[in-house]
Amino acid sequence: MERIKCTLQYDGTFFSGFQVQPDQRTVQGDIEAALRRMHRNQLVRITASGRTDTGVHALGQVFHYDTDLELTEEKWKKALNSLLPDDIYITDVEKVSNDFHARFNVKIKEYRYKLLNQKKPDIFHRHHYWHIYQDLDVEKMRQAGEYLIGTHDFTSFCSTKTEVQGDKIRTIYNVEILQDDPVLTVSVQGSGFLYNMVRIITGTLVEVGQGKVSPDEVKAILEGKDRTLAGLTAPPQGLYLWQVVYQE
């Protein structure tokens, strides 16, 4: 048995999220279907770094699986890509030791949220950005983002629909706003994320950029530990799981 680590991209537009579900098109479902074809119709379960929701994209999602097929890394990549649909692409295949685990060994995850900030509509990119027509004050968004860096209880930035039990304490290593007109990208790096956390952070930062909320208020929102204090949940189509960094 060998353990294989795959890094992949997907356009989440036409998937009901990552995780396999009956009668739904999912990223995991399509990958396991491809692996099944390579393993004489045997189910090969994959384990990802985490799930993503309907409409959310990935540039650097990671999963692993175990196999008794003997192929080179290059051949795995070719074979899988030839069996996968055109909205999933495996960028890298690596043979790893059996103690590698795509979920448990995560050190840092980076999500990026892409905002299209311009007055005119752009119908061609409607599945890949959240379009904000009003001017955003990027400096204020940056100031607000600073308050989120560090280890905090992020209850205010977690969907109340979460199934996760336990504490809401997470560590954010960095929040950056990258400006490449007319695209603004909110990059958030952290040890782990609560349900909808990056989308609620983005929704709140957009309200800061619009002048509805002051940067200082974000500190109070965080300390209030109450979801109703933060901004709305940004829509899924602007969100990208950008990269997953593992412990050595």
Added chain:
Amino acid sequence: MERIKCTLQYDGTFFSGFQVQPDQRTVQGDIEAALRRMHRNQLVRITASGRTDTGVHALGQVFHYDTDLELTEEKWKKALNSLLPDDIYITDVEKVSNDFHARFNVKIKEYRYKLLNQKKPDIFHRHHYWHIYQDLDVEKMRQAGEYLIGTHDFTSFCSTKTEVQGDKIRTIYNVEILQDDPVLTVSVQGSGFLYNMVRIITGTLVEVGQGKVSPDEVKAILEGKDRTLAGLTAPPQGLYLWQVVYQE
């Protein structure tokens, strides 16, 4: 009765082309449904500069219609856009005289064909470019394009599936290759176009860029008046009806 001229964009990915067809989602069908809602359930037929095929996009398509509703240009634009789906957008509304005709008065049409020329896949833009992985010799493509400029019999560059009777003589005013790495755009301006003409021109220029056909051979292909001499028909998703210029 007033005649209204509309300029519009659409993402052709999820339409079965422009022209209305039973039980298919078409651009014309969606626009006429919006107009019907504004005209007490009466059919208002629109006339476009021409049709586009399934998967083909538009940045500057034009249509006209006649109406007895009295609205300002700005109100027409707002009302129509609020009733149209998010893959159609009216960019301009203009009240015109009754002798304006969106098809008969066309002076110049420009189509642009977008090629993505890079070695790595780009799953996020699969509906908007034709991806060519192999390096293209742009200078040779430019040389080949020169032979197409002027008034010629374009039989070699017309699909044999055409329903159009009559001659295949058309005038091309300009063929340009715009380079914005990794995107190459083939711009073709002409008085009118045969069925699949821009897609066959592009398919042929790509074969020139790949070194399969020499620029000089394009002259012979044109003179041969035989569709089998030219290159393959480029796929629809890279094609954009870019602008339509009318007689004064």
